[in-house]
Amino acid sequence: MRQHSTLSTMTEFELIHRFFSGLDFGPSTRLGIGDDAAILDIPPAHSLVVSVDSANEHTHFSELTLPEVVAYRSIASAISDLAAMGATPIGMTLALSLSEQDPLWLRSFSEGVTKAVYAFGCPLVGGDTTKGPLSISVTVMGTVPQGFGLKRSGATVGDLICVSSSLGDAAAGLQLELGTLFAEEHPSCSDYLLDRWSYPQPRLALGSDLLNSATACIDISDGFLADLGHLLQQSGVGAQINEAAIPISAELISVVGRAQALQLALSGGEDYELCFTLPSSVAVPEGCSVVGQIVATMGIRGLTNTPVRTGFQHF
Amino acid sequence: MRQHSTLSTMTEFELIHRFFSGLDFGPSTRLGIGDDAAILDIPPAHSLVVSVDSANEHTHFSELTLPEVVAYRSIASAISDLAAMGATPIGMTLALSLSEQDPLWLRSFSEGVTKAVYAFGCPLVGGDTTKGPLSISVTVMGTVPQGFGLKRSGATVGDLICVSSSLGDAAAGLQLELGTLFAEEHPSCSDYLLDRWSYPQPRLALGSDLLNSATACIDISDGFLADLGHLLQQSGVGAQINEAAIPISAELISVVGRAQALQLALSGGEDYELCFTLPSSVAVPEGCSVVGQIVATMGIRGLTNTPVRTGFQHF
Numbered sequence: 001m002r003q004h005s006t007l008s009t010m011t012e013f014e015l016i017h018r019f020f021s022g023l024d025f026g027p028s029t030r031l032g033i034g035d036d037a038a039i040l041d042i043p044p045a046h047s048l049v050v051s052v053d054s055a056n057e058h059t060h061f062s063e064l065t066l067p068e069v070v071a072y073r074s075i076a077s078a079i080s081d082l083a084a085m086g087a088t089p090i091g092m093t094l095a096l097s098l099s100e101q102d103p104l105w106l107r108s109f110s111e112g113v114t115k116a117v118y119a120f121g122c123p124l125v126g127g128d129t130t131k132g133p134l135s136i137s138v139t140v141m142g143t144v145p146q147g148f149g150l151k152r153s154g155a156t157v158g159d160l161i162c163v164s165s166s167l168g169d170a171a172a173g174l175q176l177e178l179g180t181l182f183a184e185e186h187p188s189c190s191d192y193l194l195d196r197w198s199y200p201q202p203r204l205a206l207g208s209d210l211l212n213s214a215t216a217c218i219d220i221s222d223g224f225l226a227d228l229g230h231l232l233q234q235s236g237v238g239a240q241i242n243e244a245a246i247p248i249s250a251e252l253i254s255v256v257g258r259a260q261a262l263q264l265a266l267s268g269g270e271d272y273e274l275c276f277t278l279p280s281s282v283a284v285p286e287g288c289s290v291v292g293q294i295v296a297t298m299g300i301r302g303l304t305n306t307p308v309r310t311g312f313q314h315f
Numbered sequence: 316m317r318q319h320s321t322l323s324t325m326t327e328f329e330l331i332h333r334f335f336s337g338l339d340f341g342p343s344t345r346l347g348i349g350d351d352a353a354i355l356d357i358p359p360a361h362s363l364v365v366s367v368d369s370a371n372e373h374t375h376f377s378e379l380t381l382p383e384v385v386a387y388r389s390i391a392s393a394i395s396d397l398a399a400m401g402a403t404p405i406g407m408t409l410a411l412s413l414s415e416q417d418p419l420w421l422r423s424f425s426e427g428v429t430k431a432v433y434a435f436g437c438p439l440v441g442g443d444t445t446k447g448p449l450s451i452s453v454t455v456m457g458t459v460p461q462g463f464g465l466k467r468s469g470a471t472v473g474d475l476i477c478v479s480s481s482l483g484d485a486a487a488g489l490q491l492e493l494g495t496l497f498a499e500e501h502p503s504c505s506d507y508l509l510d511r512w513s514y515p516q517p518r519l520a521l522g523s524d525l526l527n528s529a530t531a532c533i534d535i536s537d538g539f540l541a542d543l544g545h546l547l548q549q550s551g552v553g554a555q556i557n558e559a560a561i562p563i564s565a566e567l568i569s570v571v572g573r574a575q576a577l578q579l580a581l582s583g584g585e586d587y588e589l590c591f592t593l594p595s596s597v598a599v600p601e602g603c604s605v606v607g608q609i610v611a612t613m614g615i616r617g618l619t620n621t622p623v624r625t626g627f628q629h630f
Contacts, residue, residue, distance in 0.1 A: 030362055030464075031464065031466065034467075034549070035400070035466050035467050035468075035549075036366060036396040036397075036399035036400055036465075036467070036532075036533060036534055037364045037365055037366035037396045037397060037399070037400045037402065037455075037457075038364070038365050038366070039362050039363070039364050039400070039459065039464045040362060040363040040364075040365065041362050041363070041461070042357045042362070042363055044359075047345055047354050047355060047356050047357070048354070048355040048356070048357055048363060048456070049352045049353070049354050049355075050352055050353050050355065050406070050408060050440060050441055050454075050456065051351060051352035051353070051408070051441055052408035052409070052410050052441050052442065052443045052452075052454065053410075053443050054410040054412060054443045054445045054447075054452070055445070056412055056445050056446065056447030056448075057447070058447070059445060059446045059447050060445070081351040081352045082351075082352060084351035084352070085350070085351055085352045085354070087352065091365070093365060093366070093367035093454050094367070095367050095368075095369040095410070095452035095454075097369060097371055097450055125365060126365055126366050126367045126454075127367065128367045128368050128369045128452070130369045130370070130371050130374060130375070131371065131374045132371030132372070132373070132374050132448060132450055133371075133447065133448040133450070135412055135447055135448070135450055137367075137369070137410035137443070137452040139365075139367065139408050139410075139441075139454035140352075141363070141365065141456075142352075144354065146356070149345075149346065149354045150351075151346065151350050152349075152350050152351070153350075217351075218351060219351055234349070234350075
């Protein structure tokens with residue numbers, strides 16, 4: 001990793017060192033931050049799983065988003081890709097672009113990093129801090145037993161389509177965060193929805209449990225229908241959806257009503273839950289819902305209305 | 316990795332797919348781009364080596380830099396960290412932030428990526444494209460035999476201090492690129508220096524050869540003195556430098572004269588050569604120069620002038 005040697009950048013490094021020096025590296029880390037690269041051990045008979053996710057100000061969060069939440073969400077969204085592969089995290093790198101030094105911003109940001117490191121058991125093993133518009137890019141690494149790993153392909157006719165937990169909460173949370181939705185009459189619901197957006201909980205344990213049973217898996221970041229569409233496309237199959245079985249939280253219905261809640265659940269995005277397919281003989285994991293079944297005919301059937309895209313546009 | 320599902324982002328993905336679909340994945344890649352994450356195999360009895368490097372427009376390159384060069388340099392600078400560890404590349408992820416879709420820009424950029432993938436034998440196994448100010452963040456992964464890996468610590472008194480190839484060329488190349496240096500009378504020298512900046516050649520083979528012999532190693536990205544300083548600090552030793560032995564190319568001397576050439580060689584930065592220490596009993600690898608010796612007293616001695624910092628300021 002690039003080292004910075006001028007007086008002003010020493011201050012930057014001192015700050016980062018101060019905020020991140022307390023973090024544990026974990027048993028896989030043979031050499032952590034502080035050299036040209038980190039060295040990690042991979043358990044015998046395991047493969048490396050790797051994914052990258054970025055978040056940019058004005059696109060993925062606003063200037064009003066707490067730096068702690070910016071950090072936590074950036075890491076959680078990347079970790080969610082590991083969960084969708086059934087992988088166990090071993091480490092991550094973080095590229096942070098900052099337009100100016102702001103110790104308070106950095107402190108809050110580092111608290112989000114720390115929270116995520118411990119929540120997901122994923123040490124920060126490398127970083128690069130550069131000058132530029134605010135942007136965070138996280139590469140996560142994990143492991144799966146050799147020959148394993150949940151893919152988007154593999155869903156077969158008759159499989160059950162399942163999702164973990166309720167959908168749409170995070171999309172509503174984002175609208176609350178951006179101030180485009182108000183929920184004064186429902187303060188506790190509002191807190192719940194904001195929390196679901198701010199602190200997504202990647203389903204690592206579930207992904208790991210599914211390694212031996214699921215035929216296909218994807219994480220829901222762009223909305224249930226869009227991500228199910230990717231899974232169907234790569235598996236070469238279609239889906240019959242039972243709209244009434246889509247899990248929606250009471251909090252979401254309280255704040256936006258049932259019709260809008262369904263729209264958000266179908267296509268709001270930002271959920272970081274898993275969508276997976278199971279042979280019908282397999283027991284559905286606790287907390288998960290069966291929302292449909294795989295059919296031979298391509299496409300998605302069973303929806304009463306064509307859903308409106310409500311997630312953000314990238315370009 | 317996040318998937319984008321709107322019509323406009325389909326175009327973005329189609330473009331990227333078109334430009335990158337011809338790339339080989341290499342034997343370590345069990346599952347490449349196209350799922351939530353990639354799956355890579357690590358050779359038995361090897362550890363994973365990982366590093367991240369970012370480049371932002373206006374900080375690390377200008378709006379006049381060829382997109383191909385932006386891509387190649389971004390990847391080469393990250394790969395150089397693998398070289399400095401003695402690691403063999405197995406794959407990389409690339410996070411690209413773009414403010415707008417520009418097919419010609421993307422085509423040139425993808426050509427730089429392709430060139431780098433083949434030059435360094437490092438497949439692109441994951442990516443994320445987001446909307447935002449132009450920025451490239453590359454995480455590289457490689458392997459070393461378990462228990463090996465060149466570190467910055469380990470240099471001991473009496474060790475020879477060596478560098479690979481000539482220094483300062485890339486710093487002059489950057490000045491030519493930015494138009495702050497002119498070399499009309501020396502067109503071939505100018506081409507050489509520009510090339511040294513545009514297409515750095517990370518010393519992967521050398522790093523690998525040094526695994527059994529070097530006591531410490533670092534790549535020179537911030538300038539020889541700054542990076543030697545990191546090595547000395549982490550090894551707890553000092554250096555006696557033989558200024559006359561610093562390797563400087565005839566091309567650099569032709570363009571800027573001997574005095575300025577030495578300044579650039581000592582602290583220009585951007586070189587991506589290796590600085591390493593060897594027990595005096597070990598033969599110096601071909602193409603490398605001995606520029607000093609490790610001494611017990613901290614600090615760097617033997618310079619006739621205090622060098623002026625000429626590299627860019629990050630903050």
